Amino acid sequence: MEALVQVKEQIKIFVQECNDERSLELLDLLATGKMLRSKLILKIAGETPEALRLCAVVEMIHAASLLHDDVIDEADTRRGKPSINALFDNKTAIMFGDILYSKAFTELSQMDRKIAYNVANAVTLLSIGEMHDVALTDTFNSDYKKYLDMIYKKTASLIEASAASAAILAGRDEEKYALYGKNLGLAFQMIDDILDITQDSATLGKPAMLDFVEGKVTIPYLLLHQRLGDKQKLENLYKKELTQEESDWIKHQMEVTDALADSISQAQALGNEAINVLHDENNPELIMIMKAMIEREF
């Protein structure tokens, strides 16, 4: 998509405006993702100069949050490339994240007030979500509401704000698109959490079932925990390196109790709710994005 190249060009222009050689070098080293948020903005608002600037701002914020996440999670790789903290050090990743955040906010301050509020508020939620994500790995969390609130803040809030802001740019119904973005984000995270269990390590590019080892009690584990008569066995495996037998037992129990199938259903229900809300909006591409996400193989 030609427009995504223009978004990358706009990001580069914004970073060039910072007059800092090092930041430009670091920008070149960032692995580009799927640019989901930009795709969403462009499909809602069209490929206008304003929309391209909003895309650049949101992608810079997203990149900044990942730079800090990788320091917090001590991650060596990001999208198959070495992370900035691994290539250099933590401080470089922290400082470059702060530069991207603040330059994005500077540009945001010159946009529509409601858009600036939406996006800045989403970053607050995202930062609090990151705090909760870390806190929830302290002990086994069996509270589904806490999980849902955390993934809303950490993953869905910026996607929600992107969609809502794009709707404002296009003069469309902000609330409908906000709900679409929110549900897309929630479904995306749930499916990511499900794939951690159902896919093998070769496909994932990391060890399978790593979430639970790292202390993350995601939706399939939450549903399983609710449904197990003897919860102790599952709790005992929490944050442990799992043997083949143990991971097989978890997967088997997730099938027997329908924990896995019901997790998939919940993600799909969120997707379908969003599809219904956009029914009269005549935006078949957004429907396709959501369908591609929820109607995949698990």
Place this chain on the structure above:
Amino acid sequence: MEALVQVKEQIKIFVQECNDERSLELLDLLATGKMLRSKLILKIAGETPEALRLCAVVEMIHAASLLHDDVIDEADTRRGKPSINALFDNKTAIMFGDILYSKAFTELSQMDRKIAYNVANAVTLLSIGEMHDVALTDTFNSDYKKYLDMIYKKTASLIEASAASAAILAGRDEEKYALYGKNLGLAFQMIDDILDITQDSATLGKPAMLDFVEGKVTIPYLLLHQRLGDKQKLENLYKKELTQEESDWIKHQMEVTDALADSISQAQALGNEAINVLHDENNPELIMIMKAMIEREF
């Protein structure tokens, strides 16, 4: 000053709006500084609700930058209290910094557009200044312009933006107050750098002449380096633990070459320029703040 208590109350309200218990606990653990930026804003704009909100935003940004600085510098203390990274860990300091930054930007997005731009742009400069500060400790920097640019970005830019924004709130001459704030910040940093040499460790609360050991070539060292016939001896002492004899030699050379006296003169010249610019503004308190800073004992 009663109004500074109100600023702290406003910060607490903003953090409460984040609905995150942990953030409120962490806020309580932050050591309060002199609140120089707030004092400046209140003396320029008066103690209005708008000014108090701007103060809270600027103090939150300043606190966030210190939280990240302490991680970057691996600092154990801040204003005589244990730093957040020392009390807990780096990730807590990074995440709480991100929460304070983003909540401040969210509030800023609802203020006057020019104020929002001024402050957000200052944070970009501040973040780049931090990057340069770290980079300048790699090798002996003998370029005075690089030092001046770095302290402008890292220390003066947010003070400049605070003063300019307060002037906008009060309908006063933005440029005059921007210059005052910029020069106050530059003089403040230069004097801090001079005191590192002239004061003993008991007064400083840390080892004297630590800057040079840590790789910071500040203004007195820069002037000394320019004036020494044999520069090699000074360069050889860079980033070394200094013996008493070595630090005595540096101080003696700084006196013989007038490097120290001229550093003080440069800080004073910046202060006097600001005092002159505000001559017709009828704000004796701002003149007093600057005089108190530059007319002290060194």
